[in-house]
Amino acid sequence: MSADAGDSPAFAEGGLEARLLGGLDEEQREVATTLHGPLCVLAGAGTGKTRAITHRIAYGVHTGVYSPQRLLAVTFTARAAAEMRSRLRDLGVGGVQARTFHAAALRQLQYFWPQAVGGAVPGLLEHKAQTIAESARRLRLTVDRAAIRDLASEIEWAKVSMLTPSTYLEGAAGRGEPGGLQPQTVARLFQAYEDVKVDRNLIDFEDVLLITVGILQEDPKVAATVRDQYRHFVVDEYQDVSPLQQRLLELWLGEREELCVVGDASQTIYSFTGATSAHLLEFGKRHPSAAIVRLVRDYRSTPQVVGLANALLAARRAGGPAADAKWAQPLRLIAQRPAGPEPEYAECSDDEAEAAAVARRIGELVAAGTEPKDIAVLFRTNGQSEAFEQALTAAGIGYQLRGGERFFNRREVRDGLLQLRGAARAAADDGVALPQRVRDVLSSLGYSEQAPTGSGATRERWESLAALVALADELSAARGEGFGLPEFVDELQERATAQHAPAVQGVTLASLHAAKGLEWDAVFLVGLSEGLMPISFADTPMTVDEERRLLYVGITRARVFLHLSWSLSRTPGGRAHRRPSRFLDGLRPAGSTASHARAGERRARRELKGPTVCRVCGTILSTGAERKVGRCSNCPPTYEEATFEALRAWRLEQAREADVPAFVVFTDATLTAIAEARPSSLGELSQVAGVGKAKLDRYGEAVLELLRGA
Known part of the structure; x- marks a missing residue:
């Protein structure tokens, strides 16, 4: 047990401790009871990392070590943040802030903008496509939709890597030609994009982080206020942090080290967006006093699945000094x-x-x-x-x-939420349990206990409503009797904002x-x-x-x-x-x-029959072409030359009509096999190697007619 909590009255009867720590394994319990940072949790897939850190937060709050309003938990998707908030509410610490980097920075930016910058906060540009298209037109560049998508990704990468249009060329060396444009042109487009935003008084999501970083760096009063507000930080999926997010985190912390990070370098899959596992792997160097805990007990998967996952990573071979330096030693689950x-x-x-x-x-x-x-x-x-x-x-x-x-954009889900909200306002405490009340309300929209037969729109509508019912069952069991229809509607509204959808059947x-x-x-x-x-x-x-x-x-x-x-x-x-x-x-x-x-x-057919041999001399055939015609290259062909030449002439005509190379119609080996086999029916022709169903349907009758004429 942590020394911070050992004498707390809250643990006099052991009930709370049992609830928060009793179900954790030894390593998870170490995470949950290490209440002061720096702490680095290396957590493999399926090892219960979210459980460990949410129980750590709840344990710290319930023992008085943490003030819920002064702890910020940061993760990388709105859905993950919503799930963390839901888990924390289940543990009785609903006041803790759990947000994405962007959401946390945007709240601070909106609050501090008037005193740090002045005036109204610029509008938020949620999608870059139109702005990039306008920037391209200003430069008289022709770009299609795919190129615009690639250029948007490249600009996002550059900004989270803290590159500007003037430093882009040096920082983007070796990244190829996004959108088919040379790096110099991309740098010009990057600058034009920034100019368009200024003209429109807009900022994008990367600007939210950049401007917040700038304010915290330049304004000591703002930085002091933020550091006084948040005393403890938890960062999930730390292997996905970009250089810009890491800089923001450092400014939030100041000189303190009350930080817990959680991640797995083997799950770094967003490098193309600027994410890097370097911050996770070098955490011990930056914080020499850090406690490092490894979670390797996999509770998700069977030994067969875990064994394959371990073997996949272990099979990786050296890729050169640069690649080897970035490859982290995997956690063996x-x-x-x-x-x-x-x-x-x-x-x-x-x-x-x-x-x-x-x-x-x-x-x-x-x-x-x-x-x-x-x-x-x-x-x-x-x-x-x-x-x-x-x-x-x-x-x-x-x-x-x-x-x-998106689930919450579906018509039936929006209608269901409206009906539930109305029922929550009008409902009296008549003793009806939440799951039954939700079923009663949604029955008017088509929900029933039995799923409709078949598929299609009716089934999809029912599945959406059934997902809301299943969520009501789940939350009612987790939250207890005090969780009624108004609380359920609030939960749905928050989940809709975060696009934290329930499982659909x-x-x-x-x-x-x-x-x-x-x-x-x-x-x-x-x-x-x-x-x-x-x-x-x-x-x-x-x-x-x-x-x-x-x-x-x-x-x-x-x-x-x-x-x-x-x-x-x-x-x-x-x-x-x-x-x-x-x-x-x-x-x-x-x-x-x-x-x-x-x-x-x-x-499979070849393996059942054993090795294919030449039908003339009996030699085992070693190449695909030999196996296709059924004889080795040393034996003379058994077809009539005129038949083969007629097939070649027909193939050339078909290829010219379709404007494709001749081998796309049939390869030489397949023509040879047809000429030698001389099939007389579609069934026989289908047995020739290289004649699949599509080619049989397209060319079969014509080939048989040619063979009959020959």
Whole structure:
């Protein structure tokens, strides 16, 4: 127990201590009872870091060490801040401030602007696209929507890295050409963007931090006021701090060291935004007296999932002095859950087959009792979601696209909130429990205890209302009898502001970046082929390392079931030129390809039959071209020359009509195989290697007619 709390009357009967510390493991308890900083918590995925730091805050408040109004907890998303506030309220310390860096800085800026700057605070520019487009027009530059998006990201990176238009060129060396523009042009556009904002009397989110830093640096009175207001700081996800955020944190602290930081360098996946794990890794150097606690007991995932996550990081090899210096020694997680199923691996012929296989496997899990809301499909890029949306729709499985329409913007949710707010104003204390009252109110909007059959708009509407009911059940159980409808409406309003949505009854589709901080019983990691994982533009050892960490984040989202898949080609019948991600080398079972999927069809057939041999001389065939035609290169062809030349002439005509290279229609090896096999039906033609369903549908009848004529 902390020396600060040992004689507190609040612990005379041990009840509070048992409630706040009793459920913590040894390392979590050390975090919770180390009430004075500096403290650095290195917390692996699933090790209960949020539990440890919220219990630390609650323990400090209840023992009188912390004043709730003088402690600021900072995290990186409004959703995470809202979740932290909710947990703190559950622990009886609702007065603690939990905010993002931007939200905390904006409150200070609005308060101190009149005395530090004077006049009204400029308007806040929430989206950069139109302003960047206007800046480009001023410079007579032509930029499309994709380029504007890239330039917005580059300007954000530059500002959080504390670069100005005049220092951008030096600081951005080696970053390529954002939006297809040379660095000198980007610097000019950066300056034009700043000029447009001045003309419009606007500031952006990065300016909020920059101006707050400037005021705290230049005005001792303001700095003293802020430091008097906040005496203790907690920073979550500290591996994602940018240089600008770190500077703001240092100014908040002044000369004090009452700081607790929490993070995991192995989950640094936002370097492209300016985030760096250097502040976390060098915390002990900056604060030599810091206590360092490592949380490695993983309560989220089974030993099978944890083992794969550990193995992925351990498989990383040296990437050169610069990359090796930035690669942190990973925390080796120790699983605390019972054993579960081994991870599944599936190799599919194409993207469509992969999506269908995943949908089928999800259907099996749902039939076996896993709820759809406890299942996620995670991918590297948002463009990959469409195939899985279609496959799940075809399978009659509901889904929610994370990053799509926001939960609290849905019509039925807005209507529900209005109805609940009205009921809260009119409600008398009639003894009806909160969960039942919420059900009664939402029944007028279409809620029922039984879900409607099928999918579509009616089902989606019901799922949104059911999510509100489930949240009422959850909060009522956590907050007790004093938590009624007015308090529930207040909670919903705060969650709507922070976009802290409850779980909806549907499979989650999300990018790996969007999945950070979330978890599900079953996780499908899809598209794990070279070019997608790692992504094709990860062309340096450091960017490949970041992709490895991104896959680690994906793996550690799974509690029990983990399915990893990839496809050999993009489209049905396309050339199978893809290969599995290098990150899977040595991790997936040797010789294993798929489970529960129409996966690796051609390879599986070859393995069942044994090695393919030349039909003429019996030699084992070693190349794809030899296996495609069924004979080795040393044996003479068995087709008629006229047939082969007729096929080549037809292929050239098709290629010219479609304006594509000839091999896109059929390769030489496939033409040779067709000429030698001389199929007489579509069924026989489909058995020729290189003739997939798409090509059979497009060219099959024409090829058979040509062969009959020949």
